Amino acid sequence: MLFSDRPNAREGASPGSAEAGVSSCGDGQEPRPPGVPGAQRVDHLAFTVSDLDAAIDFAVMALGGELVYRLPPLAHTDGWMRTHLDVHPRASAEIALVRLGPDTNLELFAYKSPDHTAAPRAPHDTGHVHLALHVTDVARAAAELTRRAGVSPLGPVLRVPDGQPDAGTHWVRLSSPFDAPLELRSVPDVLPYEAAGGTPRRRPPGPWRNRDDGTGSRHGLPGALGVDHFARTVADLDSAERFFVDVLGAEPLYRSEYGALPEDVAAALGVPPGGAMRRAVLGMGPTDTIELASYQGKSAGNPRPPRNSDVGGSHIALHVRDVDAAAAYLAAHGCTVLGRPETIDEGPLTGDRWVYTRAPCGLYVEVVHMPDGALPYERSTAARRKAAHGLSWTDRTPPRPVRGTVPDSPGTDTSSPQRHPQGRGTSCRP
DSSP, X not given: OOSOOSOOOOTTOOTTSTTTTXXXXXTTOOOOOSSSTTEEEEEEEEEEOSXXXXXXXXXXXXXXXXXXXXXXXXXXXXXXXXXXXXXXTTXXXXXXXXXXXXXXXXXXXXXXXXXOOOSOOOTTSTTOEEEEEEESOHHHHHHHHHHHHOOOBSSOOEXXXXXSTTTTOEEEEEOOTTSSOEEEEEOOSSOXXXXXXXXXXXXXXXXXXXXXXXXXXXXXXXXXXXXXXXXXXXXXXXXXXXXXXXXXXOEEEEEEEESSOOHHHHHHHTSOSSSEEEEEEEEETTTEEEEEEEEEGGGOOOOSOOOTTSTTOEEEEEEESOHHXXXXXXXXXXXXXXXXXXXXXXXTTTTOEEEEEEOTTSOEEEEEEOOTTSOGGGGSOSOOOOOOTTOOTTOOOOOOOOTTSSOSSOOSOOXXXXXXXXXXXXXXXX
C-alpha cells in the first residue's frame, strides 16, 4: 500500500497538536470542503538540481522566467536539517525562487550532503518529476528552446491519438538543466473528455507574464501561455490518486493508459518500451494541474523515491491560512510532520510560517503561509512571487481568451537588469 489512511501519531505529542496527528476539525462543526483546511493554492513546486546556476539561467534566459530571490546558504550544526528537511544533519542547501509565468513559483534547490545521490532520476523511476509548459505551437517553441539553450528533444512532436480523453494534444519532451525533461504541450480548446461533460482541465490564461501587473517579463518562448502541469511518477497510481484527492483535495479530471508503450512513444517519454503506462490527471486548486504516471512491466523503474537532498528530489507546497491546522490535518491523514511549524524571524523571508510533511510514499508536502506584500526581499527588487492573496482552493480562474487573441511574444522586457538578486540574513525557509 503506497499511502496509508491511518494517523501517524508520535509518542508523547500533545493532543490536538500537529505531532499528535489530530485533525483540527471537531465534532459538531460545519462540514468543510475536502482537502487541507484553509488551503488556497499550490504555492510552489520545488526541484533539487545538480547545478543551481545553470538551472536558474535556463529558467530565466531560456524559458522567460524572472528570478525573485536567491537565499544565503542554509546549514546548521545541530540536527535541524534532519528534523525539518529530512536530510543529513551536515547537509547544506542553496535555494532560489523563479517566477515562471502568470501563476507558477518554481523553487530550485542545490544540496551538498555526505549521503545524497547525484545521478538524476529516470522518467520511469518512482518520484521522478517534470514540468510542462503550455504553448500554442509545440514545434516552434521546441525549435526556439533548442536554439536558446542547446537542449535536445527526446523524440519528435507527437499527437495524442483519437480515442484518448486528451486526443489532439501535441507534446514533446526535451533535456534540461533541471535534471529532468521539460515538456512542451499544446492542448485543443475543448478536449474530448470535456466535450463529454468532464470537468475542464486548468489552462494558463496567458499571455506569458511574470508579474501580476503585466510587466517584468523576459521574452518567453513563442506562444507560451504558462505552466501546463507538474508531473510525478508513482509506484501505485490508485493509491496516489486517492491521497491527492481524499487528503490534498485534488479534483479528478481524467485517466489514460497504454497497454504496451510503442517504441516511438517510449523514446519520446524517455522510458523503456514494451511496458504499460497509466496516468491520472488532477486539478489542484484554482490554477494548477498535476499528472501522476505509473509504469509497469518492461517500462517499470526504480521503486524507491528520492530523498529531499538527492538530485531529482522534489516537494509541492500548499499556501494555507493556518499552517498549524493544516499540519495537524495532514498528520491525521498518514503524513509525518517534520518537526514543528516555524516562523522565520530574520532575513529576506521574515514572517514566513512553514513546515514540511512526508507522505508514506516519500512525497514531501509543505504547508506555508507567506505575508506577501510585507516580505523583506520585496524592498530590493520589483520581482514578486505569485501570491495567494484572497484565493480559495475551490476558486477557478477565468477561461483563457479565445485562441488568436493572445500574442505570440510577451513584448518588451521590462524586468530588472539584476539577474541574481541576493537575499540577506541567515534564516530562510526552503
